[in-house]
Amino acid sequence: MKSITYQHKQAWASLKKKPGFIVTILVTMGITLGALLCIATLNYLLLAKPLPYPDQNKLYVGQHLLQDPAKEVKARAYTYPGLVYMYQKQTSFSKSTIVSYEQGVVTSLNSQPTVDTSATTPEMFELMNIQMSKGRGFSETEGLNAYNPVAVLSYKGWLQYFDGRQDILEQKLTISGVSYRIIGVTSKSFTEPQLLKTGRETAVWLPWDYNQTSEAVRKYWGDVSSSLFFIGKLKDGEQLRMATQVLTDLVDVRWQQEGIATGWSIRIDLIQMKEVILGESKTMALLLLGGVLGLVLIAIANISNLFMSRTVEQQGSMSIHAALGAKKSDLFNAMFAETLQLMVMSVIIGLIIASAGFYVLQTYLIDVLPRANELSVNVFTLGVAVLVALLLAWFFAKLSANLINYRQLKKDLQGSGKGTGVQVSKTKRQWLIGSQVALATVLVIANLSLFNKAMETITTPKGFELAGISQLSISTATSMPINSAQSRAVMQEIIDSLASQPQVKKISQGKSPVSGYDIWAMKEISTNERLTPLGKRIDSNYFEMIGQPLVEGRNLTADDIKGGASVMVVNEAFAKSFNKGSPVLGMKVTRGSDSVIEVVGVVKGINLPNESDQTPRVYMPERISSYHLMIQFKNENLVFTRARIAQIVSNVDSRFNIFRYEDLKSLHTKLMFAEITAAVTTSSITLLVLFLAGVGLYGILSYNIQLRQVEIATRMAIGAKQKHLYSLVIKDSSASIGWGFVGSFVIFVVLFLGFGDAVSVYINIGLLSVVPLALGMIVLLALFACSWPLRRIIKRPVILSLQ
C-alpha cells in the first residue's frame, strides 16, 4: 500500500512539471469521454433499460390499420367508435385502457395557458402503476359514461400552473367551459409513456368522457384520428398472434357492418409499448454511439501518441531507474500510476460534461429523443466511467511500456546516450497515421452526408410565403354550447375587427400551410378508386396570402365559402398521381356522404419538412364558423402581441379566447427542428473530428519529423530547397494517408454489410457527393500536419538541427 502511495505521489510530481501535457490530455479525453458517457447512458436507456411500468414486456399498443382492397395500409389511426368498441369488447388483455391526446385552454387561470391534456379511463392508473403525490387517480366512478368531471394534475403541471399549492385538492379547473374538480397530483417519479409524440407531457388527466371529440364523430366509423390510442396488458398465456387475429376479427366485422368502403378492411397490430415509445430512435442512438466511439478512438490514438512521446522524453530518467535496479514491471507500474491519475481526472471531467449533455438533451432534444426525461448520471454511467478509466489507464501504460527496450535502456546510461532504448517504430507510426485518417474520414463523410441532407431540407424552397403571417386559433371558454350560427356571427365579427386594424393587410379563415393536414378518405366516382390525400379547409384568400400559385382552373371563391360549395382545389401531385393522365379538372369524388365534390382548380405544390414534394393535397372551402385564422400584417416587424389579439377577441365576445397564436416563421422553424439540430450537431462533430484528427496527425507527424531532424538538416546542408523538403515529407506520409482512405472505405463496406438495414439511410450512393469534400478536408489537414512541424526546422539555422 505504501509503495502504491509512493508511486502515485511520484507520478503526480512528475506530471506537475508538464502542465501542457496534462491540459491536452484532460481536454481531449474529458470531452470525448463526456460524450461517450452521455451517449452510452442514452443507449442503455433506449436499448436495455426496461420501461418503468409493471410487467412492461406484456404491455402492448394496439394499432388500427385501414387497408385498401389490395391490403395496402392507407392509414394507421383509430375511428372513435372503433376504439371504444375494441376497449369494451376485447378479451385478449387482462386490463386495457384508451386515451385521447388533446390540448385545452385553462380559462380558470389568469394566464389562460394552453396545456396538454389526456382523456383516459381508470385502468391507465393501474397499468402504468401511477403513484400519487396527492389525492387519488381515477376510479370506477370516472369510468366510461360516468361523466364525472374530475381532473388529475401531473406533478410538473401542478408546479408550473398552480405553483405547487398545497391545498390543490378539491380546487376547480376550467377547460373549454367545463369545470373539473381536482382529485389528485401524480408523483414526481411518474414518467408518462409518450405514445403520441416524443416529448409530449400531459399536464392534466381527464376522464375519457370529457375528450373533445364531437358527438357526430363519436358515432361515425369513417373518420380516423391519430390522437387515439389503445393500451393493454396481454393475458398470461395469451399468444400474440392469436390476440392480433381475435382483435382484427372483432373490429373488422363491426366496421364492415357500417359499409364505409367496399373491399376495404381493418387490421389490428399489437406492438410492444417499448417499441412504440422508442420508434426509430434505436438506430439514431446506435449511430450516435458509433460516432462517439469514432471520436473516442481518434482521441485514444492522439493520446497514445502523446504518451509515447512522453515515454521517449523520459528515457533518461528511466535509464537511471533501470540502472538502479528497477524491473520492467516497476517501470510499468510507474507509468500506470501516471495514466491512472490522468484517466481518473478525465473521467471526472467527462462525468461533468455528460451531465451537461443530459441537460442539453433534455432541454433541446426532448421532442426528438424518447425517454430523454429519464436521463441522469446513474449506476450504469458510473460503472462505465470506472471501467473506461481503468481500461484506458492500463492501455496507455501498456502501450508506453511496450516501447521500452529494457536491455538497451540499461546500456544507454553507460553509452553515448544516443537514445535507442525508447523509440516508436516506423510501422507503428504509419499505423497511427492510417488509423487516424481512416476514422476521421469515416466520421467526416458520415457527418457531412447528414449535414447535407439536413441542409437540403432547410434550404429547399417552400413554395409559399410566410413572412408577416401569423396563425390564430380561437377557442370557447364556456360549457354552454355555441351553435353554428352564433359561431359564424362571432367569427365574422372577429375577422372584421382584425381586418379594420391599420397594421393588418389581410385575413384568411383556415389553418396555415404549416399547421398540418388531415388524411381525407375519398372515392373517385367514375372508377370507384379510393383516395387518401392530405386535406385542408381554406378560404378564398388563402392561396393569394401565402403566394401559392394557381396553375389550372380557378381558385375557391367567396361564394364557394359562403355556400359551402362541394368543390375542391388540388395540387399538381394529386393531379399526377390520382388521375393518371386524364384532365383533373371536373374530376368528381365523394367523402363518405352522397355529396359530390368537383375539382375546380390545380395549384403548385409546396414543400414541408419531412414530407415529399409529391404528397397529394386537396383544399376544400373552410366553414365560415371555423375558429382558425391567418393574419397577414403589412409590416412583418409590427405584428400584434398575444395580449393585443386577446383583447380584440374578447372585445367582440368574452366567451371566446386565444387557443394558439404564433407566427408562421416560428412554426416553420419548429417543423425543421430536427433538421436544424442535425445540421448544428453534424457540423460541430465534423469540426471536432477535424480538430482531434488535426491534433493527432500533427502529433505523429511532428514526432516523425523530430526523428528525421538530422536527415532533413543534412539534405538542407547539401542544397535541398523548401519545396524538396515539403514534397519529401508529404510523399512519405501520403502512403499512410492513402491507406487510411482505403481503411475508411473498408469500414463503410463492413458497416453496410453488417448493418445494411439500419444504416442504408446513411450509407448509400448519396455519400459519393460529399466524399471529395471530406477527402479534401482530410488531405488539407494532413498537409498542414506534415508541413507545420517541418516549417520549424526549415526556419531555424541548419546547424541547430544537425547537432
Place this chain on the structure above:
Amino acid sequence: MSDIKILLKDVKKVFEMEDVDTYALRGVNLEIRAGEYVSISGPSGCGKSTLLSILGLLDTTSEGQYFIEGTDVTHLSIDEAAEIRNSKIGFIFQSFNLIDELSVFDNVALPLRYSTENFSADQITKRVNEGLEMVEMSHRAGHQPNQLSGGQQQRIAIARALVAEPAILLVDEPTGNLDSKSGDNVMAILADLNNKGTTICMVTHDPRYANMAKRQLKLFDGKIVMTEQPA
C-alpha cells in the same frame, strides 16, 4: 576574375541567452583562395564549429560581411542559401550524415537532384560513378550506408560533397568517428583532392591532421590568433 573563394569581413556571432549574450566569434577576417587547404583548430568552445557553420551557410552572422566568389551571401533567403550550398559548397561531417534509407549511389546523387541545373539521368549516373571511383567505392554503389564501415561511409560522404563540383569543400572533424587507419586514408584522399586543385577548409583539433593543411589558423575565444603556413 579574382581567385578569392571565401572572404569574411569582421564577422561576429552572438548567441543571445536569457540573461547574457555569448560571443562565439568576435570579428573574424578570413580570405581563402582557390586551391588552398586551410585548417582551423583551437580549444573546445573557441568558435571553430560556429565559423565553419557560417562558412557553410548553416548559420548566419550577427555582424560583418561574407562573400563567396565575390558574391555577398550575408543576407540570403532560405532557398537562396540552399542554392549556394548546393552549387558552391561541399560538406563533409564528422558523423558522415549519410541517409540510411538511400543507397550509396542515391546518397551521392542527392546534390545533383537538388541542383537547379536539371541534370539528366545519364549525367547523374556518370558523375556519381566518377565520384565513387575517385574514392574507390564503385563496388559499393548498390549498398545501404549501414552496410559499410565508418571509413567507407566517410569516403561516400566525400564523393557526395564533390559530386556537384563545389567552389570549396568544408570539412568538420573528418576523422572524429574513425579509427586511425581509416582516418589516415580519409586524410590522404583530402590531400590528394587538394593537390588536384580542390579548395578545402577543415576544422580539426587533431594537430597531426591540422599540419597536413597548407595554412593553419588557430582560433581562440572567437578570434583568429595565429596563422601558420608550413614552409
